[in-house]
Amino acid sequence: MLDDRKLDVLRAIVEDYVHTQEPVGSKALVERHHLEVSPATVRNDMAALEEEGFITQPHTSAGRIPTDKGYRLFVDKLTSIKPLSGAEKRAIATFLQGAVDLDDVVHRSVRLLAQLTQQVAIVQYPTLARSTVRHVELVTLSSSRLLLVLITSAGRVEQRVVELPKPLPDDVVADVRARLNTSAVGQRLSEAAVRVTSLPDQAHAADKAAVTQIVAVFAEAVADDRTDEKVAIGGTANLTRFGDDFDRSIKPLLEALEEHVVLLKLLGEATSPSLVTVRIGHEVPYKQLASTSVVATGYGPEEQPLATLGVVGPTRMDYPGSMAAVHAVARYVSQILSEA
Amino acid sequence: MLDDRKLDVLRAIVEDYVHTQEPVGSKALVERHHLEVSPATVRNDMAALEEEGFITQPHTSAGRIPTDKGYRLFVDKLTSIKPLSGAEKRAIATFLQGAVDLDDVVHRSVRLLAQLTQQVAIVQYPTLARSTVRHVELVTLSSSRLLLVLITSAGRVEQRVVELPKPLPDDVVADVRARLNTSAVGQRLSEAAVRVTSLPDQAHAADKAAVTQIVAVFAEAVADDRTDEKVAIGGTANLTRFGDDFDRSIKPLLEALEEHVVLLKLLGEATSPSLVTVRIGHEVPYKQLASTSVVATGYGPEEQPLATLGVVGPTRMDYPGSMAAVHAVARYVSQILSEA
DNA sequence: GGCTAGCACTCCGGCGTACTGAGTGCCAAC
DNA sequence: GTTGGCACTCAGTACGCCGGAGTGCTAGCC
Numbered sequence: 001m002l003d004d005r006k007l008d009v010l011r012a013i014v015e016d017y018v019h020t021q022e023p024v025g026s027k028a029l030v031e032r033h034h035l036e037v038s039p040a041t042v043r044n045d046m047a048a049l050e051e052e053g054f055i056t057q058p059h060t061s062a063g064r065i066p067t068d069k070g071y072r073l074f075v076d077k078l079t080s081i082k083p084l085s086g087a088e089k090r091a092i093a094t095f096l097q098g099a100v101d102l103d104d105v106v107h108r109s110v111r112l113l114a115q116l117t118q119q120v121a122i123v124q125y126p127t128l129a130r131s132t133v134r135h136v137e138l139v140t141l142s143s144s145r146l147l148l149v150l151i152t153s154a155g156r157v158e159q160r161v162v163e164l165p166k167p168l169p170d171d172v173v174a175d176v177r178a179r180l181n182t183s184a185v186g187q188r189l190s191e192a193a194v195r196v197t198s199l200p201d202q203a204h205a206a207d208k209a210a211v212t213q214i215v216a217v218f219a220e221a222v223a224d225d226r227t228d229e230k231v232a233i234g235g236t237a238n239l240t241r242f243g244d245d246f247d248r249s250i251k252p253l254l255e256a257l258e259e260h261v262v263l264l265k266l267l268g269e270a271t272s273p274s275l276v277t278v279r280i281g282h283e284v285p286y287k288q289l290a291s292t293s294v295v296a297t298g299y300g301p302e303e304q305p306l307a308t309l310g311v312v313g314p315t316r317m318d319y320p321g322s323m324a325a326v327h328a329v330a331r332y333v334s335q336i337l338s339e340a
Numbered sequence: 341m342l343d344d345r346k347l348d349v350l351r352a353i354v355e356d357y358v359h360t361q362e363p364v365g366s367k368a369l370v371e372r373h374h375l376e377v378s379p380a381t382v383r384n385d386m387a388a389l390e391e392e393g394f395i396t397q398p399h400t401s402a403g404r405i406p407t408d409k410g411y412r413l414f415v416d417k418l419t420s421i422k423p424l425s426g427a428e429k430r431a432i433a434t435f436l437q438g439a440v441d442l443d444d445v446v447h448r449s450v451r452l453l454a455q456l457t458q459q460v461a462i463v464q465y466p467t468l469a470r471s472t473v474r475h476v477e478l479v480t481l482s483s484s485r486l487l488l489v490l491i492t493s494a495g496r497v498e499q500r501v502v503e504l505p506k507p508l509p510d511d512v513v514a515d516v517r518a519r520l521n522t523s524a525v526g527q528r529l530s531e532a533a534v535r536v537t538s539l540p541d542q543a544h545a546a547d548k549a550a551v552t553q554i555v556a557v558f559a560e561a562v563a564d565d566r567t568d569e570k571v572a573i574g575g576t577a578n579l580t581r582f583g584d585d586f587d588r589s590i591k592p593l594l595e596a597l598e599e600h601v602v603l604l605k606l607l608g609e610a611t612s613p614s615l616v617t618v619r620i621g622h623e624v625p626y627k628q629l630a631s632t633s634v635v636a637t638g639y640g641p642e643e644q645p646l647a648t649l650g651v652v653g654p655t656r657m658d659y660p661g662s663m664a665a666v667h668a669v670a671r672y673v674s675q676i677l678s679e680a
Numbered sequence: 681g682g683c684t685a686g687c688a689c690t691c692c693g694g695c696g697t698a699c700t701g702a703g704t705g706c707c708a709a710c
Numbered sequence: 711g712t713t714g715g716c717a718c719t720c721a722g723t724a725c726g727c728c729g730g731a732g733t734g735c736t737a738g739c740c
Binding site: 036038039040044058059060061062324 | 682684685686690691692703708
């Protein structure tokens with residue numbers, strides 16, 4: 001049904017269309033790719049491919065363009081992640097090397113990804129749920145207010161103000177700090193939240209209310225869903241390259257970029273960094289984004305990825321290139337975070 | 341030369357044009373605004389206004405649109421910051437109330453501003469240069485690596501990894517931490533950097549190199565220019581409302597939004613929160629943004645603003661409304677930060 | 681049976697022409 | 711200084727007319 005040549009034709013159509021952004025005809029096809037057959041033959045193959053729903057024509061007497069189904073086949077069967085050049089790899093490494101803290105890593109990654117793919121890049125901050133506690137700090141702001149600072153293994157810093165029911169002497173604060181760290185450091189955040197619940201009981205009766213309050217704020221900071229919605233975006237200027245069709249492709253995407261929740265849904269569950277997920281057109285969970293594709297993967301430890309990063313662009317995108325870039329950046333980011 | 345009626349005409353033209361986004365003609369003008377004269381008279385006035393360079397016609401036999409100079413006169417003389425409604429004020433207050441930390445305050449502000457003005461909003465993070473040190477923390481990562489955490493008065497948290505030349509015992513770390521805080525807390529960051537330089541001399545000879553390293557990292561964190569370039573952006577989706585003329589108005593702005601340095605230059609020096617700065621078209625320091633205006637102001641203490649926030653949009657924007665929103669948000673943010 | 685050559689057909693897109701209507705500038709009158 | 715009248719200008723739109731790219735189909739060829 002779909003012999004090798006037909007698949008070759010499909011591959012050629014996808015590649016040409018991605019390159020020129022214009023419907024591709026049978027004649028141009030045999031010229032650009034050295035298919036050893038005549039245009040007429042290609043036309044027959046095209047008819048078959050169209051019959052199967054892999055390509056379509058915008059109007060009679062125009063060339064063909066791939067459908068979502070066509071891209072899907074292309075991505076699954078007709079191409080592989082093309083390895084980056086040595087120069088590109090080095091560029092990634094040096095670009096990410098100088099990062100000074102987590103924020104810096106994330107921002108550099110998003111910039112890098114946008115630049116490599118010439119598309120819109122999204123990087124989710126490491127989720128708290130999968131991080132462990134590195135350190136907890138209590139800073140006295142005033143006699144009845146403390147600042148609770150939580151530093152996670154991935155380098156994220158969360159801070160919350162604690163309003164104390166009554167002032168706590170400095171040595172008690174120091175004691176609570178020590179106990180907090182003993183119970184929480186090295187633990188998963190969710191686990192840590194459970195462990196610290198016993199702290200109020202260990203405190204002197206007079207301080208119990210205050211310690212309870214501290215523990216409550218700690219638990220709240222850890223559980224706060226909003227903090228898991230943190231993402232960085234870059235390369236929005238690349239939207240301009242999407243060219244025509246402002247209302248259908250650019251506008252909805254620009255709106256989606258404002259809604260971080262939507263973005264996280266686009267990126268999807270964090271997969272293992274070695275697996276790159278591709279969602280094409282209608283496979284994306286928002287109908288306004290039906291002409292948009294997402295290439296994403298997880299980063300962090302192989303078995304336990306911390307979060308997701310990826311790019312979004314028009315369905316007509318360079319999948320092999322994007323997949324390679326996403327894959328490579330995820331690998332380097334994982335490495336850097338594991339060192340830190 | 342420019343009598344009151346001519347100014348009225350100019351004001352009417354600006355208001356109509358901002359509203360309809362279309363060149364406004366003499367007839368429509370007398371109808372919409374109840375000018376008590378005939379279209380012919382208005383035409384004469386228009387001719388005079390055009391002579392003076394306040395308005396122009398896109399082509400012969402079209403209505404008039406304001407020039408940058410026209411908007412300038414409008415902003416300076418023909419309008420005042422229109423007070424927000426009570427409902428709007430309350431909305432701002434409640435919207436910003438729930439903020440949990442500085443990041444949250446900034447992100448909420450930028451969203452709020454974008455929503456109020458229906459434009460692109462920019463909020464600069466409090467500059468380090470004008471903040472004071474609230475707390476310095478040293479966290480042991482491994483025997484030869486420390487994490488230095490700096491918390492400023494405005495609630496910003498900066499962290500840096502310190503690679504020690506040789507391991508430091510815990511009690512020495514605690515001692516250095518205490519000394520760091522004693523010297524630095526409450527000081528301007530620049531002043532603090534100077535003060536801590538004497539710390540290595542106070543240390544035991546054996547630890548001197550390590551302490552020197554810590555102090556160096558501290559100084560670097562404080563002086564790092566990049567950290568002053570931090571901004572949050574919101575409402576990019578509102579760009580779609582700029583309508584036509586994608587290449588001239590949207591594209592360059594989208595590119596500018598990628599470059600935080602450019603944005604900071606757009607926002608300009610932080611002014612007192614009670615002064616709202618307006619830059620119109622060519623007054624903006626980038627020629628690609630010649631059809632863009634910026635409305636900005638400082639926030640933080642009146643005499644010593646911490647940073648800048650504002651909106652950017654097409655020269656054809658609702659200046660009174662934008663100015664009011666920027667002003668109000670700056671006031672509330674200042675208030676919230678002073679409480680924290 | 682698959683491939684190719686030829687050919688008639690379709691239809692987008694660019695181009696020139698004509699028309700419409702909003703808006704102007706100017707002049708003469710009030 | 712203001713107004714009514716009028717001729718003029720010109721963007722925008724609609725219409726018709728090609729040219730060209732691309733197709734589908736059929737008949738012939740290997």
